[in-house]
Amino acid sequence: MLLRYIFLRALMLIPVSISISVVIFMIVHLLPGDPIDNLIRVGSSPEDRAALVVKYGLDQPLFVQYFRWVGAMFQGDFGEAIVLRRPVADLIGQNLPYSLQLGALAFLFSSTVGIILGTISATTRSAIVEQFVRGFILLGSTVPGFWLALLMILFFAVQLQWFPVSGARSWESLVLPVLTIGFGGVALVARVTRVALLDVRREDFVMLLHAKGLSSRTILFRHLMPHAMLPVVTILALRIGWILGGAVTVEFVFGRPGLGSLLIRALGQRDYPVVQGCLLMLALAVMLGTLIGDVAQAAMDPRIREAKK
Known part of the structure; x- marks a missing residue:
């Protein structure tokens, strides 16, 4: 009985985890500013900025970026830090x-x-x-x-x-x-x-x-x-x-x-x-x-x- 209870409670965490991931992703991306501001040098052209935006996939719609992030996590990949340029899993x-x-x-x-x-x-x-x-x-x-x-x-x-x-x-x-x-x-x-x-x-x-x-x-x-x-x-x-x-x-x-x-x-x-x-x-x-x-x-x-x- 206890094992069944544990299984059901753990199963309930799946929709909760999905909801939390959506909330986290939306809150982070709705904050003013973006990481590109910390990468470009003073005097860089708009073309240089646009190239970095495309490089890191920030030009994609938010739902595309979300599914790419979630899909990578299912493979054990938390992505790479844009500013620190190291795998996020290593930093964590x-x-x-x-x-x-x-x-x-x-x-x-x-x-x-x-x-x-x-x-x-x-x-x-x-x-x-x-x-x-x-x-x-x-x-x-x-x-x-x-x-x-x-x-x-x-x-x-x-x-x-x-x-x-x-x-x-x-x-x-x-x-x-x-x-x-x-x-x-x-x-x-x-x-x-x-x-x-x-x-x-x-x-x-x-x-x-x-x-x-x-x-x-x-x-x-x-x-x-x-x-x-x-x-x-x-x-x-x-x-x-x-x-x-x-x-x-x-x-x-x-x-x-x-x-x-x-x-x-x-x-x-x-x-x-x-x-x-x-x-x-x-x-x-x-x-x-x-x-x-x-x-x-x-x-x-x-x-x-x-x-x-």
Whole structure:
């Protein structure tokens, strides 16, 4: 049953992927300017510009360019960067490991700390601790990532000089970007964990467990947490795509290589194939995270599989 559910959910991603590819292609090509502006030299004639337009197929109708792009992707070819003049697949392959490393550490940080803080907030009897955690959740939910990144650089890198301002040469260069991306994730995961635990604690079976004489620790970790983890697992799976998307501005602010830096540079140059490839990778990460979340939910709760038949 679970395999059938996974197959059906994966099948549903096909029309979604096609729709996303159309949206990405149209948005990129409707932006003002084009990559030819970054290729022609000062004083070039209109004929030189027209020759470059024809060379890169930009004179074709948009639907022709789209189908050529999609057809090449089915053959594993993401095209060639117009300005950088390198295969897009090579550029993505060169920068993706940096984004995955940053995203994995930020995901681990936000998941672990978020679940711990959410559990503390839901189970503590100290008003001070609860108010502190709730204040942290509110702060993390409202502070923009790029603004937090600038504050991190100003305080920890410039003033205290604990960590490098930019680059990716050592593990120290990962600390500030991971904290910046993970901060908002901690707040989100903590809030979901807190609400889920409080909801489960109101169930009748919890009163029965207390009546049986089980300790609060046993009830929490053996009975409450497994029930409360269903929405938490869902939000964590969605964070997979959100983290890679959130890393776009953070990588640029910290001067790190990665998909984010590559995307922003390509946007400035209007390098269509690179922008399309990067956006498609980010979209696939979001869809993959959604699929993982749905499968995890179905594996934890059989009622979801039954409802999806």
